[in-house]
Amino acid sequence: MVWVQAVTPFPAEVLRIGPVVVSDTVVLSLILGVLLVVFGRLLFVSRRTRFAAEYVYETLEASVLGMTTVDARPLLPLVLTLWLFIGAANLVGLVPGLQSPTRDLSLAAALAVISFAAGHYYAFKRHRFAYLRQYIEPSLFLLPLNVLGEVSRTVALALRLFGNMLSASLTGAIMVYLAGFLIPVPLLVLGVLTSLVQAYIFGVLTLVFAAAALAAATPKRPSSEDARPEPKEKT
Amino acid sequence: MTAQDWIAVASVVTAGLTIAIGSIGPALGEGRAVAQALDAIGRQPDATDRITKTLFVGLAMIESTAIYCLVIALVLLFANPLLP
Numbered sequence: 001m002v003w004v005q006a007v008t009p010f011p012a013e014v015l016r017i018g019p020v021v022v023s024d025t026v027v028l029s030l031i032l033g034v035l036l037v038v039f040g041r042l043l044f045v046s047r048r049t050r051f052a053a054e055y056v057y058e059t060l061e062a063s064v065l066g067m068t069t070v071d072a073r074p075l076l077p078l079v080l081t082l083w084l085f086i087g088a089a090n091l092v093g094l095v096p097g098l099q100s101p102t103r104d105l106s107l108a109a110a111l112a113v114i115s116f117a118a119g120h121y122y123a124f125k126r127h128r129f130a131y132l133r134q135y136i137e138p139s140l141f142l143l144p145l146n147v148l149g150e151v152s153r154t155v156a157l158a159l160r161l162f163g164n165m166l167s168a169s170l171t172g173a174i175m176v177y178l179a180g181f182l183i184p185v186p187l188l189v190l191g192v193l194t195s196l197v198q199a200y201i202f203g204v205l206t207l208v209f210a211a212a213a214l215a216a217a218t219p220k221r222p223s224s225e226d227a228r229p230e231p232k233e234k235t
Numbered sequence: 236m237t238a239q240d241w242i243a244v245a246s247v248v249t250a251g252l253t254i255a256i257g258s259i260g261p262a263l264g265e266g267r268a269v270a271q272a273l274d275a276i277g278r279q280p281d282a283t284d285r286i287t288k289t290l291f292v293g294l295a296m297i298e299s300t301a302i303y304c305l306v307i308a309l310v311l312l313f314a315n316p317l318l319p
Contacts, residue, residue, distance in 0.1 A: 163302035
């Protein structure tokens with residue numbers, strides 16, 4: 001019964017390995033990750049599910065690529081994985097006895113760090129150090145403000161996911177405590193919407209920030225690689 | 236009342252004020268954003284998809300200010316560093 005006691009709107013320790021405290025967030029997100037990979041493999045067993053999966057993938061790919069003006073194809077796996085994982089992690093909170101792992105600031109912060117690092121990684125891969133030019137963009141004096149903006153938007157990314165999911169989880173718990181059985185159902189329905197929208201937002205913001213970094217070092221004349229019109233600053 | 240009690244009272248009052256005052260701005264901002272988006276959709280129904288996508292991202296950005304207030308209120312109530 002350790003698990004049932006441990007699972008509250010606030011993350012708690014379920015087991016301890018030496019000095020390492022393992023919270024229910026860690027357990028649940030690892031299980032979820034493995035399940036997603038297994039499910040993805042299972043889709044390829046039958047031809048029919050495989051076609052369905054490919055159709056969904058192509059729809060999502062088109063919607064991601066249509067969102068930016070730069071060539072965002074390298075960012076595609078990251079954004080789709082974020083959608084899938086955060087969406088699943090948010091919705092898992094609906095299962096009785098489970099709480100969504102994203103209500104833990106640690107997981108939200110980890111995802112935000114991944115999103116931050118990915119932007120720099122892909123920009124560096126395409127432009128080498130030229131992408132750092134975006135930080136001295138209109139003038140060199142704005143360097144501190146640009147760096148501050150970069151940090152604060154990563155923090156905002158983490159806090160937004162964490163705050164939304166924790167508040168959804170807390171309102172559910174408070175309604176059960178005050179009103180009782182079945183009363184929080186409308187709140188849960190609202191929670192489904194919040195969960196999906198937050199997963200979508202997290203992926204889109206990652207895409208937009210990374211695409212801004214990719215676009216920052218694009219030369220003034222359009223290269224052969226992306227012959228589309230000069231992208232505007234997104235943020 | 237001891238100093239501890241005063242800190243507890245101040246934390247609860249401040250948490251209430253934080254979420255009450257802090258949600259006014261984002262509420263006005265989100266209302267304005269949605270009104271403008273509906274206006275834009277009314278003018279250009281063809282661009283609905285693009286407007287909706289941008290609207291959602293924008294709403295999330297506006298909402299994050301309210302979420303900051305919520306986080307501060309939650310810290311004051313449940314993880315107050317000033318109380319033992």
